[in-house]
Amino acid sequence: MFFSKLPGFFTPDISFDLGTTNTHVCVQGQGLVVSEPSVIAVLKGTNEVLCEGSAVGRVAKEMIGRTPLSIDAIRPLRDGVVADFDMTEALLSYFIRRVQEGRRWFGRFNPRVLVAVPAGLNAIEKRAIFNATERAGARKVYLVEEPRAAGLGAQVPIHEARAHMIVDIGGGTTDISILSLADVVVHRSIRVAGDTMDEAIIHHVRKHYNNLIGANTAEEIKISLGSACRLDGSDDDRFLTVHGRDLIAGIPRAVTVTSQDVRTALADPLQRIVDAIREILERTGPELSGDLVANGMTLCGGGVLLRGLPELIQEETGLKVEVADDPATTVARGTAVFLERLDDFRSILESADDDL
Ligand SMILES: Nc1ncnc2c1ncn2[C@@H]1O[C@H](COP(=O)(O)OP(=O)(O)OP(=O)(O)O)[C@@H](O)[C@H]1O
Ligand SMILES: [Mg+2]
16 A cells, blocks of 8 residues: 555656647646657658657657658647557657656656546547557546646636636647536537648648748748738738749749738638637527626637737627637646646546546
């Protein structure tokens, strides 16, 4: 009995926000300690991770579209769901070891791990997360739905018997949830988010400039020039010169993209996000709607950082819109709240012992 409690005594619990684009790791007592792109580089056709440390996260993301024939830079999650089981395990295992680095041997017992997952996953999708996390070295795995973690991370009083709306615009999906009594009452996920915006920019540059740019370049354009609506003054009139491949001459060529180009390219994905939010609002019962008029909605996820997007959503829905502090880490910081009292929260979190 005493010995079975030893690991918990020495090893802090760990939590993951395992996103399509970014992974955040929190450690009990320390909060958020790692934020890295969810990318891993392997030898082509194998599950062999390249020289550890230089093959995961930021460095691996830089490799996307630049790898030699022998290397693959992989994003193991798609739309928040495990797309490549072995690579998800490798990613989790790398981060678990990384946050335990420097600990004395007795601080390196297998930790308990809490993973934030999209609302509405089916049993098979949940099982994949459980298994990958266990195989990555977790002693015990718990799952929490991302909107609940986001609510806590954004300090929204989700435990009230009143409706609160959380919209998480990530890389792979936009998740729209209404919470009440700390649970998800209504939820909808659409596969339109940051990645779709990048794809729309690639498509626009291809169509209007006959130039093929890479995904990382499109993201760079979005972050430096992107906006959801016209901005005031000089901010609205900017440009960026990037490099791609001329589709007619077939050779590398510079192309100058303007803020107006990006706004045109993003109009369609943004409209789809706004429409999805409006649809949920239209389908929401009168009691919940009344609460939402009073409480408004909270936005989080890295996609919300697109300039003018909160204003556009507010204008199109008529609801008060608030952006969570540091929106890209809201879910992760929410999981950290659970970590501090994991034993108290165990009964409301899903574990592998539950009937999935
Ligand atoms: N300043 C910015 N302007 C516009 N978009 C941004 C900005 N900063 C980050 N993003 C976008 O945010 C997205 C990543 O957000 P986030 O980290 O919340 O996604 P994720 O949690 O990994 O994905 P998901 O929740 O869909 O699984 C990327 O598409 C990125 O390009
Ligand atoms: Mg996310």
